[in-house]
Amino acid sequence: MATALIIKTRLLYAPRLHHHHHCYPLLFSTTSPKPPKSQSLKSKKMESGNEITEEAKKNVNQKKKKIFVAGATGSTGKRIVEQLLAKGFEVKAGVRDLDKAKTILSEHNPSLQFVTADVTKGSDKLVQAIGDDSEAVICATGFRPGWNLFAPWKVDNLGTVNLVEACRKLGVKRFILISSILVNGAAMGQILNPAYIFLNVFGLTLVAKLQAENYIRKSGINYTIVRPAGLKNEPPSGNLVMEPEDTLYEGIISRDVVAEVAVEALGLPESSYKVVEIVSRADAPKRTYEDLFGSIKQK
Numbered sequence: 675m676a677t678a679l680i681i682k683t684r685l686l687y688a689p690r691l692h693h694h695h696h697c698y699p700l701l702f703s704t705t706s707p708k709p710p711k712s713q714s715l716k717s718k719k720m721e722s723g724n725e726i727t728e729e730a731k732k733n734v735n736q737k738k739k740k741i742f743v744a745g746a747t748g749s750t751g752k753r754i755v756e757q758l759l760a761k762g763f764e765v766k767a768g769v770r771d772l773d774k775a776k777t778i779l780s781e782h783n784p785s786l787q788f789v790t791a792d793v794t795k796g797s798d799k800l801v802q803a804i805g806d807d808s809e810a811v812i813c814a815t816g817f818r819p820g821w822n823l824f825a826p827w828k829v830d831n832l833g834t835v836n837l838v839e840a841c842r843k844l845g846v847k848r849f850i851l852i853s854s855i856l857v858n859g860a861a862m863g864q865i866l867n868p869a870y871i872f873l874n875v876f877g878l879t880l881v882a883k884l885q886a887e888n889y890i891r892k893s894g895i896n897y898t899i900v901r902p903a904g905l906k907n908e909p910p911s912g913n914l915v916m917e918p919e920d921t922l923y924e925g926i927i928s929r930d931v932v933a934e935v936a937v938e939a940l941g942l943p944e945s946s947y948k949v950v951e952i953v954s955r956a957d958a959p960k961r962t963y964e965d966l967f968g969s970i971k972q973k
């Protein structure tokens with residue numbers, strides 16, 4: 675049932691995309707890997723001093739930014755974790771099942787820590803999971819299709835609200851949420867869009883996400899809400915297009931790119947207090963993340 679649902683959802687998200695694939699050459703959308711600013715400064719200092727002692731290495735490690743990722747075992751979440759680690763962040767992976775997590779993510783990376791975190795269990799438990807050492811939270815959770823019709827509401831609305839509350843209690847100042855295009859489909863005149871109908875019939879998923887977004891936007895926390903089009907596991911094709919809220923209603927994007935957008939947002943002030951919708955298009959120009967985020971207005 676789950677597989678059928680995912681396939682069906684993907685088709686609904688991308689009703690007219692094949693046409694583009696045949697017409698244009700595919701270009702990959704990547705940016706050159708860039709370490710967090712504070713770290714590149716540190717490593718430059720160490721090089722010029724020319725003495726990289728074990729003690730100095732330890733200090734750099736201690737000062738690495740630690741990011742909490744909720745939904746770290748998910749198809750997008752695990753990519754976010756991998757990309758954060760590759761860029762030199764420390765990661766606290768919030769997962770429901772530790773054993774499962776260790777089969778999905780590397781168990782032996784000293785920069786990766788696993789903590790149990792079911793977002794539906796209330797904000798106090800999440801305060802413990804996030805701890806006082808996480809500087810930002812990235813939320814990549816999404817309900818798992820099953821028999822519980824309340825799951826979307828519990829995970830995609832209440833769960834995200836719990837995470838935001840935990841951040842408020844802890845003083846975590848940065849929150850990045852993976853949401854979805856069409857969350858505000860009704861206001862966009864997309865009430866008859868099959869994807870909007872389908873996802874809302876399935877436990878009001880989009881409405882749940884929209885309510886959670888609104889909660890974050892009122893929380894005072896510096897947020898970036900990333901609303902991807904239909905997700906695919908395959909590597910990126912085409913270039914990344916970033917648009918303001920409530921503008922995209924179809925299309926597809928690789929989860930690799932979604933993860934990259936979330937990780938890049940962490941280091942870019944241009945992404946602060948913004949809602950961005952993203953999709954890949956073969957005919958789009960290649961742009962930097964500064965430019966993409968910079969072109970979206972804060973509301």
Ligand SMILES: NC(=O)c1ccc[n+]([C@@H]2O[C@H](COP(=O)([O-])OP(=O)(O)OC[C@H]3O[C@@H](n4cnc5c(N)ncnc54)[C@H](OP(=O)(O)O)[C@@H]3O)[C@@H](O)[C@H]2O)c1
Pocket residue numbers: 683684687744745746747748749750751769770771791792793794814815816817818829833852853854855902903904905906929
């Ligand atoms: N599918 C699409 O085309 C599409 C399009 C646009 C946006 N989105 C959204 O993008 C996000 C990522 O999607 P995805 O397909 O990559 O995700 P996914 O593979 O379905 O992963 C969902 C993650 O959420 C976790 N989760 C579920 N319930 C939880 C709970 N109660 N507490 C903590 N974690 C919980 C899962 O943990 P377990 O591994 O333990 O189950 C898993 O890590 C979702 O919000 C999704 O709605 C999807």
